[in-house]
Amino acid sequence: METVRKGDYILLYLDSKRSFLVKATDRVFHTHRGYLRLKELIGKPYGLRVKSSLGAEFTVLKPTLKDLVLKRFRRITQIIYPKDVGLILTYTGIGPGFRVAEAGVGSGALTAFLAYYVRPDGRVYGYEVRQDFLKNARRNLAKTGLMDFIELKLKDVREGFDESELDAVVLDLPTPWEVVPRAYEALKNSGVFVSFSPTINQVEKTVEALRRWGFVSVETVECLVRNFKVKTGETRPETVMIGHTGYLVFARKSMLELEV
Ligand SMILES: C[S@@+](CC[C@H](N)C(=O)[O-])C[C@H]1O[C@@H](n2cnc3c(N)ncnc32)[C@H](O)[C@@H]1O
Incomplete structure (x- = not known):
């Protein structure tokens, strides 16, 4: 059974609106529903329900990467939301062993x-x-x-990527069309290009550039996600949703056939 170790991030789940991501240390964690002595959780199994000083029930969960990014990352730029990350991963097939260049890093989400x-x-x-x-x-x-798998570089990517034969290039910056030629140079044949943009005019310019450079399988999608309020006999979508984040453009690098 997996247990909480000292220094682990843990997610203290109260209800669907309130959960707290904290480090398991010697400190006392205060909430509006009473306090918890975090050191008492060390060595205890994940999934355990514990009571606060005021009797509120918290569940000790192991946080996912999404929890960590949304609750512990300092966001000084707009970030890519998990719903869009999901499409990026599934449409590109990015997985173990892939060499991927990304620009701009922003807050690192x-x-x-x-x-x-x-x-x-x-x-x-x-x-x-x-x-x-x-x-x-x-x-x-x-x-x-995850830093063992990341190399961060201070560079204007319009000057080019340092790598070649990349499996994928992922862009989230204001002028992706200016980076299309650089992406073409850095990608391996059949490699995947992705660009995230909040506005349609950015999408048009990016797709025009991709066509000029001979990219194929150019596809533009938007992902809308609705959460639901589930109560027997009254189940319906939540009133508020994330209405807009951006559009995703996907494409594959092709090369000219030299002999017929
Ligand atoms: C919206 S933020 C990226 C957020 C990031 N995807 C995340 O999930 O945290 C856009 C970033 O692109 C960077 N940027 C803009 N133009 C760039 C360029 N030519 N080369 C490298 N980075 C650039 C900006 O400084 C900014 O940090």
Whole structure:
């Protein structure tokens, strides 16, 4: 049975609206529903339900990467949401062993997910043009324990990627169409290009550039997710949802046939 170790991040789940991600240390954790002595949780199995000083029941859960990114990453840029990360991973097939270049790193949210999935022998090369953002991203990513699979670089990616024969290039920056030629140079044949953009005019310019460079299988999608309120006889979608994040453009690198 997996137990809580000292220094582990743990998710204290109260209800569907409230959960707290804390480190299992000697400190006392205070909430509006009473306090918990965290050191008493060390050595206890995950999944255990414990009572606070005021009798509120918390469940000790092992956090997922999504919990860690959404609750512990300092976000100083817009980040890619898990719903869009899901499409990026499934449409590209990014998985163990992939060599992926990403730009810009921003707060490091997407970098974390990419690194998680390219393990144990893949690598993420993360490019960011702003030193302050890169420093923050490094601090965020250190919390995930995934830094062995990440190389962060301070560079304007319009000057080009340092790598070649990449399996995938993933862009989340304002002018992806300017990076299409650089992505073409860095990708291996049949490699995957992905770009995330919040506006349609960015999508049009990116797709035009991809067509000019001979990319094929160019596909643009948007992912909308609705959460549901489930109560027997009254089940319906939640009133509020994330209405818009951005559009995803996917494409594959092709090369000219030299002989017929
Ligand atoms: C929206 S943020 C990326 C957020 C990131 N995907 C995440 O999930 O945390 C866009 C980032 O692109 C960076 N950026 C913009 N132009 C760039 C360029 N030419 N080369 C590298 N980074 C660039 C910005 O500084 C910014 O940090």
